[in-house]
Amino acid sequence: AQSVTQLGSHVSVSEGALVLLRCNYSSSVPPYLFWYVQYPNQGLQLLLKYTSAATLVKGINGFEAEFKKSETSFHLTKPSAHMSDAAEYFCAVSDQTGTASKLTFGTGTRLQVTL
Amino acid sequence: NAGVMQNPRHLVRRRGQEARLRCSPMKGHSHVYWYRQLPEEGLKFMVYLQKENIIDESGMPKERFSAEFPKEGPSILRIQQVVRGDSAAYFCASSTTANEQFFGPGTRLTVL
Numbered sequence: 001a002q003s004v005t006q007l008g009s010h011v012s013v014s015e016g017a018l019v020l021l022r023c024n025y026s027s028s029v030p031p032y033l034f035w036y037v038q039y040p041n042q043g044l045q046l047l048l049k050y051t052s053a054a055t056l057v058k059g060i061n062g063f064e065a066e067f068k069k070s071e072t073s074f075h076l077t078k079p080s081a082h083m084s085d086a087a088e089y090f091c092a093v094s095d096q097t098g099t100a101s102k103l104t105f106g107t108g109t110r111l112q113v114t115l
Numbered sequence: 116n117a118g119v120m121q122n123p124r125h126l127v128r129r130r131g132q133e134a135r136l137r138c139s140p141m142k143g144h145s146h147v148y149w150y151r152q153l154p155e156e157g158l159k160f161m162v163y164l165q166k167e168n169i170i171d172e173s174g175m176p177k178e179r180f181s182a183e184f185p186k187e188g189p190s191i192l193r194i195q196q197v198v199r200g201d202s203a204a205y206f207c208a209s210s211t212t213a214n215e216q217f218f219g220p221g222t223r224l225t226v227l
Contacts, residue, residue, distance in 0.1 A: 103148075108157045
């Protein structure tokens with residue numbers, strides 16, 4: 001069974017600072033990995049996804065993530081935080097690759113951006 | 116192209132009543148998923164459906180919960196005899212045969 005661990009339920013950074021949100025996964029098959037963002041009282045929006053192509057994945061809003069198989073990690077980064085980045089971020093792994101299947105989510109990391 | 120639609124956005128029920136949550140997938144999507152988000156927690160998978168078929172219901176509580184995705188019309192998540200512990204945000208997502216899921220805005224269920 002797949003699982004996802006997000007270290008740090010809350011992360012606070014200053015505006016303009018590097019954002020690093022950690023995600024480690026466990027999967028018995030080559031995984032598909034996703035990062036979603038959730039703003040208050042809204043649904044989830046896909047930031048980026050890894051589907052076994054390039055290990056460095058670029059997403060929307062300046063975010064990117066690097067798939068590291070040896071570390072079973074898929075950390076999310078952004079070089080310079082903006083106030084509008086304050087939200088909840090979820091890492092997820094799919095149950096199967098290449099076909100429609102359920103997602104298993106981490107518990108989320110709430111990002112706070114301060115002046 | 117409209118996104119995933121869910122209604123109602125907010126639903127209030129008293130204990131013992133029934134809750135019906137609706138989800139219309141994106142145009143061209145034949146796969147629907149339901150997830151539940153409890154306060155301060157991540158999303159938990161409940162059920163995965165295709166038209167007229169339940170593919171995976173491993174996350175559904177054994178009692179009181181049911182889901183359907185008929186040939187015509189939206190997918191329905193039904194909760195019978197609601198209890199306070201059912202209070203949560205329920206999200207629907209849809210996809211094609213590929214694995215990218217698009218999420219709706221959610222239905223926030225409050226059980227009094």
